[in-house]
Amino acid sequence: MLTAGVDLAAEPKGTALAVIDWSGTAATVEVTLGVPDAAIARVAPDVDRLGIDCAFGWPDDFVAFVTRHAEGLRVDGGGAEGLAWRRRLSYRATDRVTRELTGRWPLSVATDRLGLTAMHCAALLDAIGEALGAPVDRAGGGTAVEVYPAATLRGWGFDTRGYKNDDGVREALLDRLLARAPWLDLGSTVRQLLVSSDDAFDAVIAALAARAHALGRTHPVPRGYRDQARREGWIALPVGRLEELAPQGARRGEPG
Template sequence: MRVCGVDLAAEPKNTGLALLHDDGTQIALESVVVGVVDDHVIETVQDVEYTGVDVPFGWPQPFAAFVEEHAKQTLPPPATTGPTWRRELALRTTDREVHRATGLTPLSVSANLIAYPAFRWAGIEARLRDQQIDVSRDGSGAVAEVYPAAALYRWGLPHTGYKGTQRAAIRQQIMTGLTQRFPTLDWNGYAALVVANDNALDAIIAGLVSHQIRRGQCEGPPLRYRETAQIEGWIWLPQRSDR
């Protein structure tokens, strides 16, 4: 089984991509690259069994309606513009469910800079769809939305404060924990890159989640949210770890 993990940034220079190969006895890092253009992402998704992508796949349905109605000047006056109303515009159903399950709140694709990578993914998704690749946003096709911080939390590993050039020691701790969690994982010479670059680490985490999805070891959208997930996207979480 060959799977892929993508840490999608707005610009290629900060985009990481990891290829993992499971031969039944070992999970080996086939390649890890930082500085990935759209064509590379598209070609890889077409070439592997499954891909986990760290980026929002869609926007909250209330936000999409809000933008359209506001543009047409047909927005019904809300009873209040308080926190509850704003939260429905800012957070997708999956964001709220991740918070309920882990205590972590994903960045708002409506109100945060994470929208820029999401714009890029929307373009990549369109190109993949044009190539007849199943890019269902609920994870039932060739791709799934993942969230490395939540995956680390579920695996009982450090899940905050590991980004940036000064946090190499924490990334080393995470690597050690991943080796314990996945004893057949072969870093294949990429350990130094992972310690040096958090985009590489997030790509590998995304790849490991995609591997676990294929093995039936992750939680996708509940039946009641399947229709919503097809529109907004859905973050897949590893099954709970004994913390």
């Protein structure tokens, strides 16, 4: 099995791609920084899952609100709902479920700084769809799946405070991760890259989340949300333990 992870930025300069090969007794990792969409699309047909750290779509209510406003029609002002109404426009169904599962709101694709990257993601999903020969299922029913590295790490029991902005914190977090996943073969060059670059680090976590999804170890889209998830996207949050992702050979002491 091969899985890939993308830490997407608004521009290729800040985008990182990680590919993990799970076929042996160790999971070997390759990471590339400054990755253009064409390179990501080329990888897509060769991997079992491709985890992308970015919202795959916008909230249905937000799209309807903007569309009505653009057409000069009266918009729903929310009446007395206030903050609840604004949150309904700001957050997708998957964001609300993620809040219930993790206790934290993801960034809003409609109102936070994630918007520019989501515009990039929409174009990337088109390129991936062309490479795969079919449109991407934003609900995660195909190769590409939306992931959330920080929530993934917290779900596996790691403290993520400060890891995005501090090399020392990131190195300590990496040490804790490798202590629980000794089968993750980074090599000295990739290890140093993960310490120096939060983009590279998140790309690897995205590839691990993609592995969890491929093994059926993520929360499924709840019944009744499937159609909405195909439009808005759906975050694949892992269930179970990081250790359960180990290559077959590492678990059984035989070739994977």
